[in-house]
Every structure is written in structure tokens, then in C-alpha cells.
Amino acid sequence: xxxxxxxxxxxxxxxxxxxxxxxxxxxxxxxxxxxxxxxxxxxxxxxxxxxxxxxxxxxxxxxxxxxxxxxxxxxxxxxxxxxxxxxxxxxxxxxxxxxxxxxxxxxxx
Amino acid sequence: xxxxxxxxxxxxxxxxxxxxxxxxxxxxxxxxxxxxxxxxxxxxxxxxxxxxxxxxxxxxxxxxxxxxxxxxxxxxxxxxxxxxxxxxxxxxxxxxxxxxxxxxxxxxxxxxxxx
Numbered sequence: 001x002x003x004x005x006x007x008x009x010x011x012x013x014x015x016x017x018x019x020x021x022x023x024x025x026x027x028x029x030x031x032x033x034x035x036x037x038x039x040x041x042x043x044x045x046x047x048x049x050x051x052x053x054x055x056x057x058x059x060x061x062x063x064x065x066x067x068x069x070x071x072x073x074x075x076x077x078x079x080x081x082x083x084x085x086x087x088x089x090x091x092x093x094x095x096x097x098x099x100x101x102x103x104x105x106x107x108x109x
Numbered sequence: 110x111x112x113x114x115x116x117x118x119x120x121x122x123x124x125x126x127x128x129x130x131x132x133x134x135x136x137x138x139x140x141x142x143x144x145x146x147x148x149x150x151x152x153x154x155x156x157x158x159x160x161x162x163x164x165x166x167x168x169x170x171x172x173x174x175x176x177x178x179x180x181x182x183x184x185x186x187x188x189x190x191x192x193x194x195x196x197x198x199x200x201x202x203x204x205x206x207x208x209x210x211x212x213x214x215x216x217x218x219x220x221x222x223x224x
Contacts, residue, residue: 034212043201043215044152087151089213094157095140095205097213101151 003027004090006100014108017078021103023088024070030090030098033071035062038085038102047073047086078107111136115202115216122192122223129188130219132202137182140205143175146218147198155200158185192223 006023013019025033033050048055050062050071061074071088085104089097112135122128132141141158156164156177164177179185189196202216 041220043218046212046214049212092154095213096142096154096157096203098154099152 002100003098004088004100006088006103008101008103010104010106012106012108013078015078015080017107018074018076019078019105020072020074021086021088021105022070022072023100023103024068025088025090026069027090027092027098028066028069029093031093032091033064034089034097035060035071035073036087036089036099038087040085044087044099075105078105080107080109083107111138111204111206111214113202113204113214113216115219117219118217119220120222122221124193124223126192127188127190128192128221129186130200130202132185132187132216134183134204138204138206139182141179141185142203142205142213143177143185143187144201144203144215145198146201152201155187158187158202189221192221194223197221197223 004025035047036044037047038044048057048062050064052064055062059076063072083106085102087102088100114133116131143155144152145155146152154167155170156166158164158177158179160179176188200219203213206212
């Protein structure tokens with residue numbers, strides 16, 4: 001079983017839609033979680049950290065559910081520019097991160 | 110955050126040759142890592158680059174194939190040795206920034222194609 005698992009998608013949504021991604025993790029000792037955004041042929045860029053209390057940044061909301069060992073990312077009012085691959089990641093205990101395989105989002109006009 | 114410069118940005122290499130990738134950070138960082146991202150896959154940690162000592166490799170990666178140097182707190186190199194087409198991948202250096210909210214940032218990556 002992979003340490004971090006995501007639905008690869010693609011998620012095809014119209015502009016303005018709300019879309020949610022989930023990511024499950026197997027290492028219950030992981031303390032820190034993150035969502036990264038990766039555009040085609042680019043490096044991953046940190047989108048947001050994920051806290052148990054929830055974290056909101058504009059149209060983006062991230063949640064952590066430790067009991068069920070999953071993290072989520074909610075994108076409201078989707079824009080064309082949100083089209084990308086979204087990677088969830090959890091710490092390994094050594095400051096490095098373990099990444100999921102990514103969920104591809106395509107926002108359509 | 111940190112500015113992470115990685116070069117080359119891409120290269121096409123012949124089987125059996127070696128390529129050294131450089132990673133320069135604009136500030137001193139304690140933790141530096143090398144990742145690989147194969148086509149259509151997620152990121153896989155190759156090793157942790159330790160300043161002044163041998164790198165710590167993940168399962169499936171060995172020093173003979175991926176020698177790493179870390180002479181100081183701002184610079185590291187990764188060499189892909191005796192390349193084969195299976196080594197075609199994006200190689201990314203990353204640094205861990207400590208602070209109120211600890212975060213991992215990436216260089217722009219090196220896209221390697223082996224013929």
C-alpha cells in the first residue's frame with residue numbers, strides 16, 4: 001500500500017464549480033501535511049499547509065482528518081488557471097515529504 | 110521561502126554517460142533533498158544531502174549510481190551515473206525551510222532524457 005494515495009482523476013469541471021480532492025495516508029505518525037500544485041513540466045509549488053483546525057486561503061480550503069487519516073482540498077469558484085495537478089504530501093519524520101501521485105484538474109470554459 | 114537555482118534545466122544524454130546536476134540556494138539551509146519524478150509519476154525521494162558527510166539514500170537508490178555532494182549549506186550536486194533510458198526523468202532538488210510553518214520548496218528541476 002502506498003503511503004499517500006490520491007485519485008489520479010482527471011477531474012473535469014466547468015468554470016465556477018466547486019471541486020474537492022481527497023488524499024489518504026497510511027503513516028499515522030505523520031504530523032505535517034501539504035498540498036502542492038504542479039503545472040505541466042514545472043516543479044511543484046507549495047499551495048498550502050494542512051492543519052487539523054482547517055486552513056483557508058481565498059478560494060482554497062484544506063482539512064485534515066486524523067481519525068480517518070485523510071486530507072482534503074476544496075477549491076471554490078474554479079478558474080481556468082486552476083487547471084493543474086494537485087499533489088498531497090505528508091512528512092516522513094525526517095523533514096522530507098512523501099508525495100501522492102497527484103490529482104489532475106481540468107477547468108473548462 | 111528560498112530561491113533555488115538548478116542547472117542544467119534539461120539535457121539529452123547518451124547511454125552509459127554521466128550527468129551532474131547542480132543546486133544552489135540563496136541562503137543557508139540545513140536540510141536539502143533530491144527527488145526524482147518519472148514520466149506520469151509522482152515524486153520519489155532519492156536521498157538526503159548531508160553537509161560534510163555522506164548522503165542518506167532511500168531504499169532502491171545507491172551511492173554508486175547517484176553520488177551526491179554537499180560541500181556547504183548552500184550547494185549540492187547529484188550525479189546520475191552510467192545512465193540508461195530508465196533514468197529519463199525530472200530530477201528536483203528541494204530544501205526544507207524552518208520557521209513558524211516549516212515548508213519544503215523545490216528547484217525548477219532538470220529534465221533528463223537518455224537515449
